[in-house]
Amino acid sequence: MDHHELQQPDYGTGQKKLGIYFIGFVSCTLLTLFSFWVVMAAKLPRLETFALIYSAAIIQFLVQLICFLRLNTQTEQGKNNVLAFVFTGVILVTIIVGSLWIMWNLNYYMMN
């Protein structure tokens, strides 16, 4: 990249590099294949399978955030993006964990 290219605003999405995209693509492919293999082979007990596919999903989520969305705190805008993202995470956890908690309790008290 010449000097002119480096001056382009990146909108908080980081510099564009083929290497990082490639690493992201390969690791996401491997993680996806791993998740499907664990379920399709069906060799492990239920709980272990759950743990493995959820770990793979969370790792793949992080890889996508870093390699494709290029979330970073290098620039002012990058910091704002991360802040909005963290706030969304708080709301999502409230909605999903809250719903499951309430419904689990309702189910428990109705059945017992």
Added chain:
Amino acid sequence: MQTEAVMAHHEHHHNTDAIDVFGFWLYIMTDCVLFGCLFATFLVLNTMGMQPSALKSHLNLYDVLIESMFLLASNFTFCLAVLNLYQKKLFKVQLWLALSFVLGASFIFMEVTEFIHLAKEGFRWDVSGAASAFFTLVGTHGLHVTFGLLWILLLIIQMPLLKMNQVARRRMTYLGLFWNFLDIVWIFVFTIVYLMGAI
């Protein structure tokens, strides 16, 4: 305000672009909340003392795996298009965008085929709450991808007119965020809906 400090350092249009892209990012975040609600609904209707979902007997995980690969590859080719945009190679940008479109369209084609197959086997959206939640969640994602495909087509047509300028970069950044976001949602769709449904 931080924005005032930024304004002092950059040209005016760069700064308004930055605010626009941040606004689009906020839209993506609200879309996350939409999908979060749909996931919560799906989980409640599929796990909490409900009848085991009938989805398991109709699932074909190989198809889902191929779908996932199509979407992931589409995401990667889109990144290559962005890369070529920054190197000002018009034809390659259009080529990679076209490839992203084809891969995304294959994904949608497989998903629609799957829905038709499920409906024919009796797993329709109106048979149970779990089925409704399934079709709403996966369907909403599919609808987003469909709009993303139309958007890719528009950008392929606009690219020669925009002449690789700042506007082209900004629009590619929007679509890039949208397209990557859909791939991230799909990770959770295949893990929570399909893989958990198949265990």
